[in-house]
Amino acid sequence: MSRPHAAAIIEDAFNEQVERLLRGRGWGNRVVTHIGYGTSTYVRVFARIVLGRRGEAGPPERQDATGALVPRRYDRGWRVFVTAPAAGVPVVVTIGDREVYGRSDRGGYIDVVAHDHGLGPGWQQVVVAAQGTDPVPADIFVVGDDVTxxxxxxxxxxxxxxxxxxxxxxxxxxxxxxxxxxxxxxxxxxxxxxxxxxxxxxxxxxxxxxxxxxxxxxxxxxxxxxxxxxxxxxxxxxxxxxxxxxxxxxxxxxxxxxxxxxxxxxxxxxxxxxxxxxxxxxxxxxxxxxxxxxxxxxxxxxxxxxxxxxxxxxxxxxxxxxxxxxxxxxxxxxxxxxxxxxxxxxxxxxxxxxxxxxxxxxxx
Structure with missing residues (x-):
């Protein structure tokens, strides 16, 4: 299409106004990571950048039996939807000694593919940092070349x-x-x-x-x-x-x-x-x-x-x-x-x- 659908234009305008209002009240970027996957040649990293109060931490996390990070508590359903996406935020994904750069999309989402990562098979971790945030770990499951x-x-x-x-x-x-x-x-x-x-x-x-x-x-x-x-x-x-x-x-x-x-x-x-x-x-x-x-x-x-x-x-x-x-x-x-x-x-x-x-x- 030559231009976005009217629905996307309306939603983007609304999100822009909300983001401007919240940032004016001192809110900043916050990183929410999700489990990604990969092979010996690449990894796919998922995350989202949302707005939160300064100093506000996400849900406390613990490790499950595999080592993956799991929230310690449940949020009431509506709470997870009351979020304000942060669009166009620069992001750095650190994989070992390597850094890969990206930017959040119109919904605040990050979907970064990085090659030559050097990670072995099984559960691994990378680190995601957005502008103005501390680094946040993201779980990755790397599939070995012999898996069929x-x-x-x-x-x-x-x-x-x-x-x-x-x-x-x-x-x-x-x-x-x-x-x-x-x-x-x-x-x-x-x-x-x-x-x-x-x-x-x-x-x-x-x-x-x-x-x-x-x-x-x-x-x-x-x-x-x-x-x-x-x-x-x-x-x-x-x-x-x-x-x-x-x-x-x-x-x-x-x-x-x-x-x-x-x-x-x-x-x-x-x-x-x-x-x-x-x-x-x-x-x-x-x-x-x-x-x-x-x-x-x-x-x-x-x-x-x-x-x-x-x-x-x-x-x-x-x-x-x-x-x-x-x-x-x-x-x-x-x-x-x-x-x-x-x-x-x-x-x-x-x-x-x-x-x-x-x-x-x-x-x-």
Missing amino acids: FGIVSDIDDTVITTMLPRPMIAAWNTFVRSGKSRRAVAGMAPMYRRLLAAHRGAPIVYLSTGAWNTTPTLTRFLVEAGYPLGPFLMTDWGATNTGWFRSGQEHKRSALHRLARDFPHITWLLVGDDGQHDPQIYAEFAEARPDRVGAVCIRQLTPTEQVLSHPMGRAEGPHRGWASRTAPTFLAPDGDGLLRMLDEAGMVGEPVAADEQPSRPPVT
Whole structure:
């Protein structure tokens, strides 16, 4: 397009006024980092620059069993959305002795790719610093060159269940519930741990249409529910340069294809649910890149969950017309059933010894 959509122009003007007002009151830049990923040749670093009161610290953090940083407490849902992005802020990402420079986008987001980083496989850390801030560590999971297996997992109704009509889930989780009130889907965490235990150094990537703002709360929830940690690929809710709202389906499609390009030697296990568009998106991806998909696992929602997921009804049955013709597709109501089917198909493998699993060095 020759110029941004009116929605983006309006949003940018509003954010500019808010930023001017808050900076006039003494607010400054604050860095929020997210888990990134990489290979032996590059790393992809995620962060966001928002405005905060001078001297205001972010949520206290601790290390989980892998060494990754996890928020110590839950924020009430609406709190994570009451943020003011800082656009166009210079950023320095320090990787060992090397510095890489970037700048926050119109939403305050940082997505920096750095090559020749010198980091080994497993959990690593880089440091992100914005203009006027102290350096903040950012976790990175580096995938070794010998890794050929990985998991891509949806979040809502796949690893977390809410039992609410789909149109209400975002608003309820955003403005009312705390992360601690959500429930884990039975058997999914043990399934992921078992699969990763059988594939040394394999990544798990959480792909969702949810907002980046919720990532710290989701991270803590997943750790406390026993899920392995991994990078999140989320979205920025709101206006874009092409329309009033961004497409969640297109976000998932483009993210899957980028993962295929970023990890050309990995065959993915795609995990989602049959409540919305995961089956169709995964089937399309498997058709387009049959050598990049080992299997598709779909968690079947209960009849009650199906009604809540589609309060206006659906045109066709939940399992018609989307099964991949190039990748095995397994359907079960929980992780226990999916793991059993994968095991019967010989797709699980034997666990790797604990001392052979990659671990991250202590935080300094």
